[in-house]
Amino acid sequence: MIWLKIISKFIKAFRSGESPGQIAGGFGVGFLIGIMPFWTLQGVILFILLILLNINMAAGTVAILLASLFAYLLDPTFHSLGYFILTGIPFLRGFWETLYNIPVAPLSRFNNTVVMGSFIGGLVLFIPIFFGMKKLVVAYRSGLEERIKKWKIVQVIKGSKIVRLYEKTRDIGSE
Amino acid sequence: MRKKGIIILVFIIVIFAVIAFFVRDRYIEKVLEKTCQAIAGAKVEIDNFHFSLFKMECSWDRLQVANKNNSWYNVLETGKASLDIEARPLFWKRIIIKEMILENLYSGTRRETDGSLPKKIEPLAEEKPGMVSKATAAIDKQLRELPVFDLSGLSKELKVDSLIDVNNLATVQGYDKLRTLADSSFNYWQTQLKPQDYLTRVQKVEENIKSLNLDKIKDVAALTTALKKLDDIQKEVKSLRKEVEGKYNNLSQTFTDLQTRLEAVQSDLKNDIERAKQLARLKDLDVKDVSLLLFGTPIIKSYEQILGYVELGRKYLPTAKKVVGSKKIQKPPRFKGQNIQFPFHYRYPRFLLRKAKFSAATAAGDTSRAYFVEGNLSGLTNQPVVYGKPMRFNIGLMKVSGNQYEVSGSLDHTTEVAHDSVWVSAKNFAIGEVKLKKSKYFPHAVEAKKGNIVLAGFFIGDGIDLKLNLDVEPVNFLFEQAAGDRISRIVRDVLAGLTQLTLNAQLLGDASDYKLHMNSNVDQVLAKQVKKALQENLQEAQQWVENYVRSEVDKRRKEVEAIIDKNRQKLFTEMDKSKHKVQEKVDELEKCKKEVHERIEKEKNKVKDKAKDTLKDLFKKKVRMK
Structure with a gap:
């Protein structure tokens, strides 16, 4: 039920309230968190940022979920990318060595191929995702919503028992 | 920044802190x-x-x-x-x-x-034998190969034939080979000699001589022709004689060779006797062997313990391995990736x-x-x-x-390469009863009150240098059975007189071989006394082995000699017969030729005389006519 609530909040945020930048920011940070293994220094920092910054948390949570699925599929690519970044670029070797010997740096697990690959991959994808999401929210608010509502799949989902049950329980709470 | 977010964050941190507080110690403990x-x-x-x-x-x-x-x-x-x-x-x-x-x-x-x-069934991993197992195996082998100290074996009841396989002796093998060689040589000569063939050829010569009908020839011309034929026959006979003599010489050479080989095989006898003595383990009593026999087993147990600890240290404190670069793992588990190692600047x-x-x-x-x-x-x-x-x-x-x-x-x-060293010193420690290796003449245990021990071991890679000095006093040697014979009594007398035991042991070697060296005050005294007593028995037993080997070898030598002699007689008789016949013919021919020569001369003289008479008559007639 909590997931339906989050999705509902996410859809609501699309319609009104928070600015498209806040939604896109939340989604982008969530994407970065979801695409990397969580228990790293940067993962925890990003999670704190998601909580503290004035960005949409529901979008962030949905993005974590989606990015995790995406990360599972891209794991071999991230491994290869991370391996190349850590070992294949000679002028970076000295930097990695220095970083490895700084006390806090190993907590970032930067020397792990998947962590490095997914972090770099996430950073690169962050910009198109941020601007893409911003554009999507603006487009949604300016007429896309009505068109989407007419989609058969949306109607099927809306008419499903789970959604109806969720709406009932939500309404009880609000009365 | 939102205030609500700070509250959520604080809440999460508190939750984590509380969980960690209650679970952390138990988790680390587990x-x-x-x-x-x-x-x-x-x-x-x-x-x-x-x-x-x-x-x-x-x-x-x-x-x-x-x-x-x-x-x-x-x-x-x-x-x-x-x-x-x-x-x-x-x-x-x-x-x-x-x-x-x-x-x-x-x-x-x-x-x-x-x-x-709870016991886990683990798959057997093929491990390379380590330093300890190699050293233990080498010492075990050394102890197993100690000479048999069953001294009764040195007495007359020694069953040499059960200890020595005569067929393995070089001389016996040599005679067997020689017999085979002689048999094949004689078979060859049987096919080569063909005495009947020679007799036939001699007979033919006889016939040829007879066919000349020398008695009937009266004139010189016929005699001269017969002489020429006799020359041809003589050539043939001489060639036959040459052939027979050649074969005779070859046969003689064969026998000379066999005789030489016979002597060569016989010259191995001395070595065979020594080898047989070794096979029967009639080695002189060695001082260090007594030490190994008496104290080898308990000392090895202590050594194995020390080596076990060293190996344990090596297992959990691994030596440096060659640095291998972070080679890419092709398919690491999902979300696990691969950790790339960078040079670490701290000795952590x-x-x-x-x-x-x-x-x-x-x-x-x-x-x-x-x-x-x-x-x-x-x-x-x-x-x-x-x-x-x-x-x-x-x-x-x-x-x-x-x-x-x-x-x-x-x-x-x-x-x-691991460099390990251990030093152990024990003073005034109680020993009690220590079991020794079971042996007929030696004690089965030694009982001692107090002792001092110093052990120093150096282990470099597979190399071991482990020294032990033991000083025990007073000692009492315990025997399982009552003394039965003279040797037992000597051993007991010697050991009873000892109140102190001083033992030095050293395990030395590397991966190629390990040897345990030992000596003690017991060895010197015991070995001297027992050796003296055993000297006679030992010599007697050694003589027994020597006689046994000699008789076995002689048996085979005589067999070969008999074969050679038998064939020598047979083959030379036949050869002599042929040779004699041919020589007879040669002589006969010589005689014939001489006779023909004489007759030719005689006939010539007759003709001469006749001519002279004719001329005389002619001359007389002419004188009368004048």
Whole structure:
């Protein structure tokens, strides 16, 4: 039920309230968190940022979920990318060595191929995702919503028992 | 920034802190217990483990390590203990303990529960034999190959034929080969001689001579023609004689060769006798062998224990391995990736105990029997090459009754080749009864009251140099059976006179071979006395072996000689017969030729005389006519 609530909040945020930048920011940070293994220094920092910054948390949570699925599929690519970044670029070797010997740096697990690959991959994808999401929210608010509502799949989902049950329980709470 | 977010974050942190507070100690305790159990091979239990993140300190109320060989007892038990952990290395997940002080350390305490671990069926891994197994195997072999000290075997009842396989003796094998060679040679000569052939050819010569009908020839011309034919026949006969003589010489050469070979085989007899004596283990009594026989087994047991500890150290304190680059793993598990190793600038091994001080007591609750242990240890790490310093330890043991032990050592595994050393000193320690190897003449056990021992071992790679000096007094040798014969009585008399035992042992060698050398005051005295008594028996037994070998070899030599003699007689008789016949013909021909020559001369003279007479008559007639 909590997931339906989050999705509902996410859809609501699309319609009104928070600015498209806040939604896109939340989604982008969530994407970065979801695409990397969580228990790293940067993962925890990003999670704190998601909580503290004035960005949409529901979008962030949905993005974590989606990015995790995406990360599972891209794991071999991230491994290869991370391996190349850590070992294949000679002028970076000295930097990695220095970083490895700084006390806090190993907590970032930067020397792990998947962590490095997914972090770099996430950073690169962050910009198109941020601007893409911003554009999507603006487009949604300016007429896309009505068109989407007419989609058969949306109607099927809306008419499903789970959604109806969720709406009932939500309404009880609000009365 | 949103205020609500700060509240959520604080809430999450509080939740985590509360969970960590309640679970952290138990979690670390479980991890430590599991790790230690894997090393000890028995249950390890830690009571009330506490870890303080702010003080960087660990402590526990009690630690028990069960004895894997006797799981109802602890091999180690500690009371309260605390240790300081260095904070900085934790960033790299390195656990470095600054100092650990263990007091109230006990050994041999009884457990309330069984300390054995459930047995796991592990697949047999093919491990390369280590230094200990190689050394143990080499010493076992050395002990097995000690000469048979069943001295009765040296007496007349010695069953030499059961100990020596005569067919393995070089002379016997030589005679067998020679017999085969002689047989094949004689078969060859049987086919080559063909005496009938020679007789036929001689007969033909006879016929040819007869066909000349020399008696009937009257004129010179016919005689001259016959003489020419006789020359041709003589050539043929001479060629036959040459052939026969050639074969005769070859046959003689064959017999000469066989005779030479016969003598060559015979010359191996001396070596065979020596080899047979060795096979029968009639080796002179060696001083060091007596030591090995008497004390080898108990000393090896002690050595194996020391070597076992060294190998254990090598297992858990690995030496440096060649640095292998971070080669890419093609398919690591999902979300696990691969950790790339970069040069690490700090000497932080994964685990390091910089310094430990401990005091202990065995057999808790009974101070009269208990040993009080005090010691220190430094540099215990699972990555010696990273730490770069050897592990050193020093342990002192003392008993109220006066025994003193000191063990110190160093395990240097900072390079690819391990350099380990151990030094053990024990003063005034009780020995009791020590079982010895079972032997007919020697004691089955030695009983001693007190002794001093010094052991020094150096282990470099696979190389071992382990020396032991033992000094025991008073000693009493125990025999299972009553003395039955003279040798037994001598052994007992000698050993009864000894009150002190001084033993020096050294295990020396490297991966190619290990040898255990031993000598003791017992050896010298015992060997001298027994040797003297045995000298006669030994010589007698050696003579017995020699006679046995000689008779066996003679038997075969005579067989071969008989074959040779028999064939020599037969073949030479036939050859002589042929030779004689041919010679006869040669002589006969000579005689014939001489006769023909004479007759030709005679006929010539006759013609001459006749011519003379004719001329005389003619001359007389002419004179008358005038």
